[in-house]
Amino acid sequence: MAISQPVIYTVSRLNTVVRLLLEQEMGLVWLTAEISNLVQHSSGHWYFTLKDQQAQIKAAMFKGQNRRVSFRPQNGQQILVQGQLSLYEARGDYQLIVEKMQPAGDGLLQMKLEALKTKLSAEGVFDSQRKRALPTQPKQVGIITSPTGAAVHDMLTILARRDPALPVILYPSAVQGESAAPALIKALETAWQRNECDVLIIGRGGGSLEDLWCFNDESVVRAIAASPIPIISAVGHETDVTLSDFAADLRAPTPSAAAELVSRDQQQQLHKVAQYQHRLQQAIQLRLQQYHLSWQQKFTQLNIQNPEFQLRQKIQKQDELQSRLERAMVQKMRQSRQQWEREHQRLQHQSPQQRLPLLTKQHSHLLQRLLAAIQNKQHTSEQTLSRLSSQLNALSPLQVLARGYSVTTNANGELIHNSHQVTEGEKLSIRLHEGTLLVTTEKVQPGS
Incomplete structure (x- = not known):
């Protein structure tokens, strides 16, 4: 019976095999954890630790991905991340390569939102082909929102100012909380049964993702998509985007903008162009998202052969070497500084300035002696001159x-x-x- 030879690995080969197993078997994963040991490297990459009460894992987020993070992460913060399990082969460290990062609370809602968005998009709920153009001259406008909110006041004010002859019907509904989704559907059904409006505006003012969640409710989104009356979604501020915006025939950035879109004035043609632009942007955004989903699936399959991993490994190695170089440079500068201070002290000890006070004192003493000698010499010379003058006068012809x-x-x-x-x-x-x-x-x- 032949004895099989054991497979003998090198450390490098073993780490490569482990990395491929991790990346191939696990793919992209979602993880909620507390962030700690955050290092924002000068290269732009982030290195940190994700932990809970029992365990931790090292993580890295490269600058190409962390540029899209909308907040500044802090140590101790609970976050939600999506990334790919991998291995830093140089040290054999098991780690997570993070591609997306969000605060934990909003992140879970956002993850739920992305999953529902993908599902409805795949079903064609957001297809641009099923969207209808708004009537160029609406005869009556319906508004579905809270009767006490600021949004309805803004819309009614704008409609009264721009087109006071345009009739407006309010279908009141809750727009926040657990009862909001059934109330919105009921208001929609009432508008359909009455069939008295040729365009509807559904929306509310701005708020957090949780506040606007009823407009991401699957039943509300499907009801908007199935509406026999064209609908404008006007939820929150311009930066707020809900699934109702994708399902509606047109998204308005704010409730006030929706009121302007359905009202007639001298800017009507510009509004029509804006409607086409918004529809085009929605179609492009939807198509890009579909392409992105397809690309992510193919990317996961091809990731093993993708040279990007080697680049990431080299980047981490480079960052590590750069950090070591910076520490060595700091140490060398500190040693040079200490050497300079020692030489400076020796130089000061031997400096002529140390002897200058003594030399100045000696100079002052010698100067005083010189002045005394000069005065003494002058006095002696004056006496001699006086004596010689007397002798000369005695011999002078004048005498x-x-x-x-x-x-x-x-x-x-x-x-x-x-x-x-x-x-x-x-x-x-x-x-x-x-x-x-x-x-x-x-x-x-x-x-x-």
Whole structure:
């Protein structure tokens, strides 16, 4: 009997096989849980943990999907997500790749709404071919709404202002709560039996998804789709979309807009164009949703061969490496900062500025000594100058002149020492102690 050889896997091969089993067997799943450890990476991807009281699972939502999330998730928040089970092969982590995310309360209602929408769409309830055009000039308009709400007041005000001759009949009904759906159906049946209006407006003012839920009720939606009278759905604000909007012949963004659509004025042609535009948008939206459902089914089947998974794996690996690089850079910058501070302290310790006060003090002391030396030298020089001046004055010719002597010079400035140097009639200059005399010789007496 031959013994079969055991299959030996590598870690990488084993993780790949496990990932394929998870993705192939489970496909897309809905999960409600509490979000924790939320990391919004700089790349735009989200990484977080989904948990309940007994267990947890890691999850990732890439930026191509999280751009469509209409709220900002927070740690501790209860959410509803749709995603695909997978495995991050690099670490062997079992995880959920999230494609849709909603708050838990609205999310469950939204999931229920999407399921019913898919069902009715598949049955053709929303087909654009069965929708009818509104009468161009309605003879009488019926309104199905609460008689005490703000919506009926707005519609009646607009109708009275734009087309006061147009008759209006109100079919009162609850528009919120458990009794609203039967009341809406009863109001519709009353309008059909009386057959007194050629167009109906059904709707109410804005509110939460739960407040508007009666307009997503299957029986109400089917009744609107089966109405023999054309119906305009005018539920909530422009951003509020209900299944009644898809079933009606025309969706108005608000009750006030519905009143404008059925009233006649100078903008009638523009309203007609708007009606065609809304119908076209509804048809396109419905067709796109049908294509999207078909695409999702094919995508699930082909996901195993889709290279997107490898891209997601690489993205997660890249984000992980980037985080490690950022931490290493922070650590390196911290070490460099500490090294710089040590060098800075050493430099400050050896800085000339530390010695500057001492050198300044020494300079001040030497300057004082220099000034004292200069003053002493000046005093000594003044004494010497005074002594020499006295000696010089004692030898000065001026002192001799003061005793009665004089100095005689000729016209050339030469000193006259004896009479042989002078001729008769020559002009001489005689310098006295005070003043000078100019004389002319008359007779020269030769010296002996």
